[in-house]
Amino acid sequence: MRGGQTKNAALTTALAFHYQVLIGLEKCFALEEGQSIWFEKDGDVSLISPNTLTSSQTEVKDYSAALTDHHENFWKTLKNWLATEFDHTQYGVLVLHTTQAFGSTTQLKDWNTQTADQRLQVLKDIYAERTNEQLNSEKPSDIIKLQKTVMACSEALLKSVLGKVTLFTEADNAQNLEQCILAKPVGIPKNNLSSYLQGLVGFVYAQATQHSWSISQLAFRAKCEELTALLCKREFTFPVFSGYEASDLEVELHQDKLFVQKIAEIEHHAMIPDAIGNWLELQNSFLEQLDEYPLYKDKTVTYQNQLVKKYKLAYSSAQLESVDAIKSSKLLYNKTMQEHPLNMGNDIPPIEYKNGLIHDAMDDEERDLKWRVEP
Known part of the structure; x- marks a missing residue:
């Protein structure tokens, strides 16, 4: 058996999925009455609220490469949100949550401050960089296929969807996200925080059924209270005293x-x-x-x-x-x-x-x- 790590697609997929769960878990802390977090409902993570305008759907991406004009991550996400099977009217906000930073020359960097019309023009400008040879190739690249699908949609649909899209870049990686979650509880000793996180992650996974996977604000609050009551209790412990004799x-x-x-x-x-x-x-x-x-x-x-x-x-x-x-x-x-x-x-x-x-x-x-x- 050779030393070192081997490539393991299943492990990579599992880690990516766990990152998605951590994103959903972190969102649970901000839930208000009547709201809930859903996994794999219309995508990665959805916040469902009685008010459609405050409902959001989040696509979670953990990439190291920069977010550039022609990055597959961006265009594939748009394609999914523009698909006929996705009902964007259920959501007031569509979020691309990615660990990527904007590329130094990308035209997407001002996206979050632009109007729907301006965003559509950005897409048109990027798409215009493609040559006829690239677009009409018998075997176009995957990214060109995605871009052609997106730009083939009606302008009305494009504007409606693009107006809801927020690009959340340079998001915390899994390790930093865990630290962020561990900073939320109050009254739990540092040595018990790992157990607190494991308890919450286990709770999130346990809510999955064959039909749906959701966490309500009420259920999440109850679990937090349960874990806090359990883990804030501990016997007082002393530092180590060894009977040191002075030199x-x-x-x-x-x-x-x-x-x-x-x-x-x-x-x-x-x-x-x-x-x-x-x-x-x-x-x-x-x-x-x-x-x-x-x-x-x-x-x-x-x-x-x-x-x-x-x-x-x-x-x-x-x-x-x-x-x-x-x-x-x-x-x-x-x-x-x-x-x-x-x-x-x-x-x-x-x-x-x-x-x-x-x-x-x-x-x-x-x-x-x-x-x-x-x-």
């Missing part, structure tokens, strides 16, 4: 910190590297790009206040039992560091997190905490 350089760098001086004051020098390591891990956790950072910060403040209250009671007890200040101080330090963390809701925080918060509180001059036990 000699870090000890030297932070030796003047108030919380370090308080440990040195009770001659517990061997504990300083661990203390600085716990404190550094806590400070670093505040700098991490956590999805739930605001929640983490709020919970941390509340939890630290609980630890300080508990410590004050322990300090008071140590004062009552003190015989030797240094010995009692070291025992208080050891007992405090070894204590099992208080629960935070249903979670038990890492012990390094708890200890880091105690050192952080010791570093706060206003709290006036200390390790040295004084009767």
Whole structure:
């Protein structure tokens, strides 16, 4: 078996169809009461509204080549909209939604600001570039066949259809479209957004039957509410605390910190590297790009206040039992560091997190905490 990718027409078709589904899904977010999105009704994606003028039919194209005067994408789409089996009167807007950018010399670039008469003249000017030899060839190219079919329509029909056509160029590709969709929900953690998108895409596909494929505004809103209620719920998670021990350089760098001086004051020098390591891990956790950072910060403040209250009671007890200040101080330090963390809701925080918060509180001059036990 050869390495690398192989050409796979079925895969290409599937990806193109998935892109079409993403376009329809994105449109679902803008649905108003009574409206619905249909797939493969009169083309790729249709927005059906009680008011015909606000109904639209969209042809979805994912191309990399530029949109030029003679590009098959443009002319084939016009041919489909001009066909007798397509009832354009059901729609107020016809959209060619393409990832293509306008070619540098195309006569189509001002299309969206032109009248139906001006657009028809543009088609005539482009068509006039064809030679008699090209038009009368026994085996004309596919693009010439399309152009001949379009230009053979009556001017009345052409004007009626052309007046509704909008060219939406440089549209987002599938990846960017997914990011756009993921920016819409509010209240869902970042880690759950992928599940949210998968849930919506699965919902869209599930609406297809042998007879029709549509999503109503009511059904889509209900699904969004269901997924939001499900995925906004999650247990609070802590950053990783590994029990980091500070290096000699870090000890030297932070030796003047108030919380370090308080440990040195009770001659517990061997504990300083661990203390600085716990404190550094806590400070670093505040700098991490956590999805739930605001929640983490709020919970941390509340939890630290609980630890300080508990410590004050322990300090008071140590004062009552003190015989030797240094010995009692070291025992208080050891007992405090070894204590099992208080629960935070249903979670038990890492012990390094708890200890880091105690050192952080010791570093706060206003709290006036200390390790040295004084009767």
